Amino acid sequence: MKLIAVTDDRYSIKELAEMIIAIKDEVDYVQIREKSKTARSIMTLLDSLESGGMDKAKISINDRLDIALLKGITNLHLPEHGLAVKMVKKLYPHLRVGCSVHSVAKAKEMEREGADYVIYGHCFETDSKKGIPPNGLENLIRIKKELEIPVYGIGGITLEKTAVMKETRADGIAVMSSIFQAAHPRFVLKEFREAISC
Numbered sequence: 001m002k003l004i005a006v007t008d009d010r011y012s013i014k015e016l017a018e019m020i021i022a023i024k025d026e027v028d029y030v031q032i033r034e035k036s037k038t039a040r041s042i043m044t045l046l047d048s049l050e051s052g053g054m055d056k057a058k059i060s061i062n063d064r065l066d067i068a069l070l071k072g073i074t075n076l077h078l079p080e081h082g083l084a085v086k087m088v089k090k091l092y093p094h095l096r097v098g099c100s101v102h103s104v105a106k107a108k109e110m111e112r113e114g115a116d117y118v119i120y121g122h123c124f125e126t127d128s129k130k131g132i133p134p135n136g137l138e139n140l141i142r143i144k145k146e147l148e149i150p151v152y153g154i155g156g157i158t159l160e161k162t163a164v165m166k167e168t169r170a171d172g173i174a175v176m177s178s179i180f181q182a183a184h185p186r187f188v189l190k191e192f193r194e195a196i197s198c
Contacts, residue, residue, distance in 0.1 A: 001165075001196040002028040002172030004060075004119075004152060005189070008128065008180045009034050013041050017048035019185055024054050026189035031077055031174065033062035046071045060098070068095065077119070080106060089114040100154075102135055107143040107151070115149060119174050122155020123165070127177055129155065141168050159188075162195040172196075 005027045007016060020030050034042055042064065049059065060075035061068040065083060068076045069092070078085060078099045088097050098117040101107040107118050120140045122129050134155060144151045153165055154174035165173050175192065182188040 004029045004174040005179050006031040006174050006176040007033050008176050009036050013045045021052035022186050023189050029058050029060050031060040031062055042067055085115045086113040104139050104142050111147050111149050117150040119152045119154050123153045124156030126156035137168055144169050
C-alpha cells in the first residue's frame with residue numbers, strides 16, 4: 001500500500017516545511033492542501049522543500065494547477081468539483097492527475113475522464129469533516145473492484161484502522177490529522193509504514 005500524507009492547513013510555511021522535510025523519507029507522496037494560503041506562500045513552501053532535499057516526484061499539489069505548472073510539479077490532485085480532469089489531461093498530458101470522490105458513480109466518471117487515480121472518502125469519522133457522517137468502506141471496496149486505476153482511502157484513518165483498510169484492498173491510504181497533529185510525525189509515519197507493510 002502507498003502512504004500519502006495530506007497537509008492540514010494549520011501551520012506557518014516555515015513550520016510546515018520543517019515537518020514535511022522531517023517525514024520525506026517515510027512517505028510515498030505529500031499532498032500540499034493549504035486552502036487558506038496564497039499562491040506566493042505555497043511557492044515559498046515548495047522552494048523550502050526543494051532546498052531541504054524533498055524529491056519533487058513525491059509532491060502533489062491540491063487544486064492549484066497554476067502552481068504545479070510554474071514549479072514543475074507533475075502530480076496534481078483535484079477536488080471533486082474542481083477543474084475538469086478531462087480538460088487538464090488534454091492540455092497537460094504529462095501531469096499525473098488524481099481526483100477526490102465520494103461515490104462509486106463519481107469514481108467511475110473520473111476514470112472515464114482520464115484520472116490517474118482517485119481518493120475516496122471520507123472512510124471514518126474525522127475532525128476535518130465534523131458532523132458529516134462517514135461514507136464508510138462498502139463503496140471503497142466496490143470502487144476498487146470496478147476501477148482499473150489506483151484507489152486510495154482517506155478520512156479518519158488511524159493506526160488502529162490500517163488493518164481494516166488493508167482488507168479493502170485499497171492501493172493506499174491518505175492520512176492527515178494522525179500525521180500533522182502528532183507530536184512526532186516521523187515516528188507516527190514509521191508506525192503507519194510498518195502497519196501497512198506487514
